[in-house]
Amino acid sequence: MVAEKSREFAERFVAEDEPITAARARAHEVGATPIGPGGGAALRMLATAVGARTAVEVGTGCGVSGIWLMRGMQPDGVLTSIDVEPEHQRLAKKAYAEAGIESNRVRLITGRALDVLPRLSDAAYDLVLCDADKHEYPEYLPEAVRMLRPGGVLAFDNALWHDRVADPSARDPDTVAVRETNRAVLENPDLVPALLTCGDGLLVAIKRR
């Protein structure tokens, strides 16, 4: 088992620069809890590994995960990012600009995830990150698998949900939804999964070719 000190060391191993720390601070102010630094670094690495040109993010927040993703994507890669809160997306735009990301690399869609996702194309995306309403995670999963191209990367943040997923006595709706999603990913024969313990847990999977 990894002790707390080593977990903290690993979480900070890839350091965040000023544009990300500023976006992170604004995200905490408005209650759009961002992915941790370890999860962000993992997303950047995975986006690089698959040479991502197209990615979808469910839950823009204030731009922390978007910056990590776009820094791993191809220089001409485009991130489609969905959020129901225009104010969060306004702050995300500010964060992308501060990070030097050209505005034509981001397509922000304001709306509810379950209204927007069905409009996105089949097998068209190299990476899909889900990080919006935990209660809706089970419904994001089939949409994400549909949208991914074979060999693409699926990611769900908060897969350990504040240590509650591993606690069988925790039965609140968000915990149950995250637990159910983890199991569905694990049991999907089209996916090759791994549960990374960075931050609040990042469930990742590759869609089989």
Ligand SMILES: C[S@@+](CC[C@H](N)C(=O)[O-])C[C@H]1O[C@@H](n2cnc3c(N)ncnc32)[C@H](O)[C@@H]1O
């Ligand atoms: C945890 S934050 C996202 C953090 C972001 N991925 C990051 O790491 O910087 C969740 C975001 O999802 C948005 N959200 C919540 N429910 C949603 C829904 N049903 N559809 C779309 N966005 C939603 C919230 O407004 C919030 O900005």
